[in-house]
Amino acid sequence: MQLSRNYIITLVFLSFTICNFAQIRIESSPNGFDMVHENPAYKEGKIDTIVYNSKTVGTTRKALVYTPPEFSKDKQYPVLYLLHGIGGDEHEWFKNGNPHIILNNLYTKDKLEPMIVVLPNGRAMKDDRAVGEIFSPDKIEAFATFEKDLLNDLIPFIEKNYPVITDKEHRGIAGLSMGGGQSLNFGLGNLDTFSWVGGFSSAPNTKVPEELIPDPKEVKNKLKLLWVSCGDKDDLHEISKRTHDYLEKHEIPHYYHLIKEGKHDFEVWKNGLYNFSQLLFKEQDLYNDKSILTTETSVRALEDYVISATTQKGKQYPQVNSEGRVRVQISAPYARNVQLDIGAVKYDLIKDENGIWTGESSPQDEGFHYYQLNIDGASVPDPGSLYFYGASRWGSGVDVPAKDQEFYALKNVPHGNICELNYFSKVNNKVRRCFVYTPPEYSKNLDKHYPVLYLLHGGGENETGWTNQGRANFIMDNLIAENKANPFIIVMDNGTWEGTKRNDPNGTWPPKGWANNFMNTLLEDIIPTIDTHYRTIPNQKNRAIAGLSMGGMQTRIITLANPDMFSYVGMFSGGSISIKDIDDNPDFINKTNLLFVSYGSHELESKRFNFGGNPKSNTEALKKYGLNTHFYVSPKTDHEWQSWRRSLYQFAPLLFKIDEN
Structure with missing residues (x-):
């Protein structure tokens, strides 16, 4: 018809x-x-x-x-x-x-x-x-x-x-x-x-x-x-x-x-x-x-959910499925509205007859993600997850399994130690703490001294970030076990700065001098303390510094101002160093053995560079200047921990390859 x-x-x-x-x-x-x-x-x-x-x-x-x-x-x-x-x-x-x-x-x-x-x-x-x-x-x-x-x-x-x-x-x-x-x-x-x-x-x-x-x-x-x-x-x-x-x-x-x-x-x-x-x-x-x-x-999600690696022992949620969706569950019988807040998106949970709320997110990128629950307008941690310090608070986190997760997995290999070190800071007139990773052989070979990497976290995080979220110790254990990296010490301190409210929208941000306190703390307190308490090789050629996001920005400021302190420099999603920076600080190019710059591919696609122009172009230009540079792109990731885990995995094998005693 x-x-x-x-x-x-x-x-x-x-x-x-x-x-x-x-x-x-x-x-x-x-x-x-x-x-x-x-x-x-x-x-x-x-x-x-x-x-x-x-x-x-x-x-x-x-x-x-x-x-x-x-x-x-x-x-x-x-x-x-x-x-x-x-x-x-x-x-x-x-x-x-x-x-x-x-x-x-x-x-x-x-x-x-x-x-x-x-x-x-x-x-x-x-x-x-x-x-x-x-x-x-x-x-x-x-x-x-x-x-x-x-x-x-x-x-x-x-x-x-x-x-x-x-x-x-x-x-x-x-x-x-x-x-x-x-x-x-x-x-x-x-x-x-x-x-x-x-x-x-x-x-x-x-x-x-x-x-x-x-x-x-x-x-x-x-x-x-x-x-x-x-x-x-x-x-x-x-x-x-x-x-x-x-x-x-x-x-x-x-x-x-x-x-x-x-x-x-x-x-x-x-x-x-x-x-x-x-x-x-x-x-x-x-x-x-x-x-x-x-x-x-x-719209249906695959029902192949498994308990997340970041779920507390004995708990059943959070869970993750093969699409990267995150499912949570909480008992809140008197609540009127419960949401999962992850990736800057809130997902409504559904309440059953017993007052149990369950729901899931859309697929997330591979790797670690902060999240929280929102119960009748109040944002709270999920009682089923382990807690991580991020966004300036302790809260929930979930790890979406990645195809390349073996490089940061806990394996049957020799393991280094993570020690909490409390020290007095003259710069701040108070006791501070840092975490120190020593390689597996450190306690066995007492005559050997080691290079040091100072590894900085991002904004809203603290000295626990690189081990809890970043799994830096497992990355190093696996690299050393596979003979892909030389053993070295890693120091993770708290680089948080107390910023002032941005009153002038046309003014520079962060404000001038924002990194000075941590720079002075690092140079006058942290490095001397580490060199006193650990068997380090206390010279510039055996000292590296790297950081993610805010920590990368701090790394840039500190190393340009103090090229005689660090020989290896890593900036993960934290801007880049330009030709103008080198012209203003000529000793940097003469004294730096390596400049490593990295980003997630999604960051580059959206041109979220933090500051300083195109990082790839800047890094390639410095290579033509004669500086040993390395530019790495984490595939299919954004401004997130999977980018930075991969960055450390790529950066660490490049460090301390020459005997600089």
């Missing part, structure tokens, strides 16, 4: 739906769809940060741009503008949604038309960061102002600087939550600019249907795709449903995608991007004679 133009087709399945008419498959996003897989044919796009001048806002603004695999300036591409939610910024999708990985996997399976994706900041105001009261009237208004910024500033910038097709048929817009409302408002309000429009869990900023679509006939004639999706457990579900009901009433072609058991979170939004992106910029008729397609899928 030939379908008439006005015939409405509703397809509802719990697992997945196949739209036979257009041969488009709307499905539950498959396990691992947002994870990198071992595949020789893997196609990988690129994420860059751009800065454009906004006449609308009166300042420069930032956005991320994803270019597809095999991107060429000799080709022209359609563009999707992908918007964030009310609590996010241009990094929200990238940090929490893995859009680049979702798209890479789809390109690998040849399911996408090549496209450029722009991830802007939808809060169009001079201070556009998601800080303070995010629901304040001026910030809400800034989301509306973004329409002008998008149309008059950002789109022209993209079209001037990227090889894009500039007609409306090759331009799309979509977003999550607040960004979903923006996408529907802006897309349907500018039908001569956008032909492809999607709203994922659109927020209350979405205009009422009569205002959103005053002329249904115009939408039918001008729009190629209209997508509305939401989780059925989302408190904002009615907004998407009222839009769908109006579209259906007026027989406006669209997809209405309902995610069973879906909430207001990235599980739903990633599913939306996964399906919506596969429909974009296709030449085929997506609706088959202008039919309305209603689909329903579910």
Whole structure:
């Protein structure tokens, strides 16, 4: 039977739906769809940060741009503008949604038309960061102002600087939550600019249907795709449903995608991007004679959870599954709302009849992650996990098994010792403590003296970080057992500084002199104490220093100012050293045996360098100056402990290779 133009087709399945008419498959996003897989044919796009001048806002603004695999300036591409939610910024999708990985996997399976994706900041105001009261009237208004910024500033910038097709048929817009409302408002309000429009869990900023679509006939004639999706457990579900009901009433072609058991979170939004992106910029008729397609899928996690390595003995949670999802459970019979807070995302837990709350996260990167539970608004540690010091507090942590976890595993090899050393600091006029790792042979060969690595932690952490979270002692034990590193002592002290409140937003940060106290403590107290209490080789050539994040920044300041103290320098996600730094401190290049700089690949993709310019370019430039440099990239990790574990594993074998007695 030939379908008439006005015939409405509703397809509802719990697992997945196949739209036979257009041969488009709307499905539950498959396990691992947002994870990198071992595949020789893997196609990988690129994420860059751009800065454009906004006449609308009166300042420069930032956005991320994803270019597809095999991107060429000799080709022209359609563009999707992908918007964030009310609590996010241009990094929200990238940090929490893995859009680049979702798209890479789809390109690998040849399911996408090549496209450029722009991830802007939808809060169009001079201070556009998601800080303070995010629901304040001026910030809400800034989301509306973004329409002008998008149309008059950002789109022209993209079209001037990227090889894009500039007609409306090759331009799309979509977003999550607040960004979903923006996408529907802006897309349907500018039908001569956008032909492809999607709203994922659109927020209350979405205009009422009569205002959103005053002329249904115009939408039918001008729009190629209209997508509305939401989780059925989302408190904002009615907004998407009222839009769908109006579209259906007026027989406006669209997809209405309902995610069973879906909430207001990235599980739903990633599913939306996964399906919506596969429909974009296709030449085929997506609706088959202008039919309305209603689909329903579910998001399910693999049920292969095991007890985490960081779960307390005798406890059953936290658990981790093969996708990297973290599952927690807690008894709180009188609580009204319990959430798992991990990776800057809160996931709702579900309460059973016994008052037991259980829930899980989306897949996390491999390695260690801080997390906490939020019970009726109060953030508390999970009583089932071991505790770790991070974010300036003792709290919960979970280790997601990594493919390369053997290098920091506890093995049947000779083990060194970790000793707690209390000492008096003249600089601070108080007793401090540090932890000292001595290699397995230290207590046996009493005539031997050893080089020393001073290993610094990151902001919000302390002297326990490198052993508890970083597993530095096991990394060294395994390297020494495999004859991959020379034995040396490691000293881990507390580099925390008491910062002042940032009153001047235009001033430098951290403020000048912020590292001075720890530098003086290290030079005047810690090093003399270690040289007195341990069998060290107390000279510059047998002394190394390295640190992660804030500790890397401290390492930079300390070594540039004191090149006669350290011969080996390591900076893990902590900036880099530039040619200008060397010009200002010429002794550094003459006295340093090695400069090691490392980052997680995701940090480089998003250009979160901390300071000092491009670290790879800086490090390569210093190599041309004659400095022995090494630049390492931890694959598929961000600003997190797995990057720094791997960095230490790569750095340690390079140390003290020459007899410098």
